[in-house]
Amino acid sequence: MPFVLDEFLPYRLSVAATEVSRRFAARYAAEAGLSIPEWRVLAHLGHSGAASVRDITAKVSLEKSIVSRAASRLEDRGILRKSAHDGDRRLIVLELTEDGTALMARLAELAEAFQAELRHQLGADAHRFEAALKRLAG
Amino acid sequence: MPFVLDEFLPYRLSVAATEVSRRFAARYAAEAGLSIPEWRVLAHLGHSGAASVRDITAKVSLEKSIVSRAASRLEDRGILRKSAHDGDRRLIVLELTEDGTALMARLAELAEAFQAELRHQLGADAHRFEAALKRLAG
DNA sequence: ACATCATCGTTGCATCCGCAACGACATTGA
DNA sequence: TCAATGTCGTTGCGGATGCAACGATGATGT
Numbered sequence: 001m002p003f004v005l006d007e008f009l010p011y012r013l014s015v016a017a018t019e020v021s022r023r024f025a026a027r028y029a030a031e032a033g034l035s036i037p038e039w040r041v042l043a044h045l046g047h048s049g050a051a052s053v054r055d056i057t058a059k060v061s062l063e064k065s066i067v068s069r070a071a072s073r074l075e076d077r078g079i080l081r082k083s084a085h086d087g088d089r090r091l092i093v094l095e096l097t098e099d100g101t102a103l104m105a106r107l108a109e110l111a112e113a114f115q116a117e118l119r120h121q122l123g124a125d126a127h128r129f130e131a132a133l134k135r136l137a138g
Numbered sequence: 139m140p141f142v143l144d145e146f147l148p149y150r151l152s153v154a155a156t157e158v159s160r161r162f163a164a165r166y167a168a169e170a171g172l173s174i175p176e177w178r179v180l181a182h183l184g185h186s187g188a189a190s191v192r193d194i195t196a197k198v199s200l201e202k203s204i205v206s207r208a209a210s211r212l213e214d215r216g217i218l219r220k221s222a223h224d225g226d227r228r229l230i231v232l233e234l235t236e237d238g239t240a241l242m243a244r245l246a247e248l249a250e251a252f253q254a255e256l257r258h259q260l261g262a263d264a265h266r267f268e269a270a271l272k273r274l275a276g
Numbered sequence: 277a278c279a280t281c282a283t284c285g286t287t288g289c290a291t292c293c294g295c296a297a298c299g300a301c302a303t304t305g306a
Numbered sequence: 307t308c309a310a311t312g313t314c315g316t317t318g319c320g321g322a323t324g325c326a327a328c329g330a331t332g333a334t335g336t
Contacts, residue, residue, distance in 0.1 A: 003246035005181040005198060009253050009268060010158045014174075015199045016274040017155035020148045035292085036152075043143040053315055060143060061153050063294065068315055090301050090314040108141035115147050121273060125266050130147060132260055132267045136154040173322080191285055201324065206285055228284040228331050 013136075020118065027110050032103055037062055037070035039107075042096070045080060046104035050095040052085065079103060151274075158256065165248050170241055175200055175208040177245075180234070183218060184242035188233040190223065217241060 005011050021036065028034060034042065040060040045051060048059075053071060057064045071094055074080045079100035085091035096104060119126040143149050159174065166172060172180065178198040183189060186197075191209060195202045209232055212218045217238035223229035234242060257264040 002185055003181060003249060004185055005178060008249060009256050010162045012268060012271045013155040013158055016271045017151040019275045020151055024148050040143060043141060047140055047142055092315065111141060111146060118147050122270050125270050128263050129267060129270045130150060132263055133150045133154045135259060137157050230285065
């Protein structure tokens with residue numbers, strides 16, 4: 001029996017992830033031209049409030065160098081600000097500006113709507129599907 | 139209700155895909171230091187026999203420039219050869235060498251074994267999970 | 277036949293990613 | 307106290323990616 005790439009689970013997973021990310025990026029491109037790392041940093045800060053680069057690195061599956069550069073770009077655009085941490089001056093505190101909070105509020109709506117579409121596309125299996133994803137990543 | 143990145147389906151999908159690809163790459167790294175595009179080109183040629191860059195581009199979800207460069211690297215390593223197409227000289231025919239075929243045979247075993255592990259990890263939902271992936275990519 | 281337009285594969289270029297330094301600071305242990 | 311070690315965020319650098327040319331070749335329409 002020959003090996004068929006098209007039936008290979010890691011391949012299918014990668015293709016699906018790329019396609020879904022591409023579709024979502026097309027949605028928020030009009031609202032804000034964010035890269036995926038920038039989107040993840042923004043979304044995490046919107047939920048967590050102030051956080052250090054290290055905190056974000058640990059939570060959103062990105063290298064610290066990528067988080068660092070994404071944060072600098074978001075700072076340049078006025079979406080977040082950096083400040084010193086009291087007590088540990090190695091740390092840098094990142095938090096959203098008002099503009100950043102407003103942007104996140106708009107993107108959260110887009111994201112929820114998009115996710116609703118995906119779940120509709122998945123039908124009744126959606127919940128099991130998401131549980132399976134967590135099992136694979138763990 | 140606040141937006142939580144960790145529950146966002148495109149994020150979970152991306153994390154799972156990255157993690158699974160990383161695990162699989164670790165398996166075949168010992169056998170052959172292939173990039174993901176190289177692996178896909180090799181796998182497709184193993185299944186399809188001779189094919190043009192364009193054929194592969196259409197089948198394995200990669201840009202034509204990436205397929206072109208991956209093919210050149212595989213050629214340098216003696217895994218595939220390029221030849222002219224009779225009748226349409228724009229096309230380049232790619233096919234595996236004997237070494238390439240032998241390499242693919244070894245990697246196919248690794249791949250099947252790895253996939254079996256993943257399906258075991260997914261349990262009874264494995265089949266529905268793969269069907270859902272196809273639905274998302276389509 | 278010939279001009280026009282489409283297609284194929286390659287390459288240049290700007291950008292992004294991943295890893296390994298690095299400087300600054302904190303913690304540890306004697 | 308102070309040297310050794312660990313941690314934080316940034317940056318340099320090599321390599322990969324994505325897009326837009328480009329030259330070469332085919333197809334089309336008159």
